[in-house]
Amino acid sequence: MELKETEKRLLEAVSHIVENDGFTKIGVNRIANQAGCDKVLIYRYFGGLDGLLVEWAKRHDYYSFAYSEFIDTIKRAKDGNIKQIVKDVFMCQLNYLKDNVLMQELLVWELSGHSSFKGIIEERERIGYKLQEELNKFLDRDSDNNMSIAIIISAINYIVLFTRQYHKINGIDFSNPEAWERMEAMISKYVDFIFDNNNL
Amino acid sequence: MELKETEKRLLEAVSHIVENDGFTKIGVNRIANQAGCDKVLIYRYFGGLDGLLVEWAKRHDYYSFAYSEFIDTIKRAKDGNIKQIVKDVFMCQLNYLKDNVLMQELLVWELSGHSSFKGIIEERERIGYKLQEELNKFLDRDSDNNMSIAIIISAINYIVLFTRQYHKINGIDFSNPEAWERMEAMISKYVDFIFDNNNL
DNA sequence: ATATAACGTCACTAAGTGGTGACAAAATTA
């Protein structure tokens, strides 16, 4: 089913507000004003603010659709290049998040505890888990690979979210591109560590 | 200079609100109501909401004062036990954050981009950096130790903040205490990795 | 052409927001 013109405008209005003022400033009045229509349409079309935001989030949740691609890539992988593929996935995630303000705001909003997004997070988790399952075929079952990956993903997310405001972590200035290269290098080293521990 | 009774009540009111409803629900009206006094006193004593929150944050920022202790411990460390000390610091940080809702909310609030806390974050960063400098005396200068540590700290923060709401990351259920043990084990492994790479 | 449903506008409510000026009581100071 296609989107009506007004529905599109409302969704775009959400993007506009989130991008400029962040999620904390969101609200029916502001959205309707930005979209140039009446707020009553938010209730009619989306059942309210929550419904609209969920619909918006579905369309901006990188992980949910990107992971689907990665799964195919990993399925076609061989022992020889699996390490590089995993590195690519991480770099892809890092660079996407770094450049995408909407996704950043979405993650922060989730951390703030707005339960409207629970469905989306569960879906994301489901796909992420499938990805991990595929990956585990290449890895030693004795090692806690899920935890290794979880730690790296979490680190990426936190560092991106934190440094967009405060620049420095542990003496490293992330407003300097060189810092991100160092981070990529370290992640790469960690991946080697994970795989080497599995004797590949 | 001592705190007046009313100032204490205001600060406690902030804690109460943050603990129960999170930072998003904070505001002068609610705080004054909770403290059982007039909101005008917030402006008189703290210069406004921001001033009050900064004062509150200073008193609840774990890192700022805990790191000071760690520095002494590390200064007294020897090659033999430095690895264990670093592990202890991480575990301490993990468990403190895990049990402390106020600190969790503070971190999320910072990520949401409320610049009032910039001063506090800079102070925290300054002390964290000193800690790292002490640690670097034990480590190989060729390896990017600051980055290794930054990644682990970030991972700890993100995982704690995320799982208090959504429980699962990458197939791991953090509502199960066993998951946290796995995490501690993995961090321990990483620390070994960092130090072994430095040929100690 | 007419009935029906979809689409959109407007005015309104009730409550909450941050913030201020006027004023009273109490404690300190001279």
Added chain:
DNA sequence: TAATTTTGTCACCACTTAGTGACGTTATAT
């Protein structure tokens, strides 16, 4: 005792919030 400063109360401001009911307008189908 008298003057002054501190501490606190109250009423009010203009504005924003989420949400609703009533009303037109337009398009679609019969």
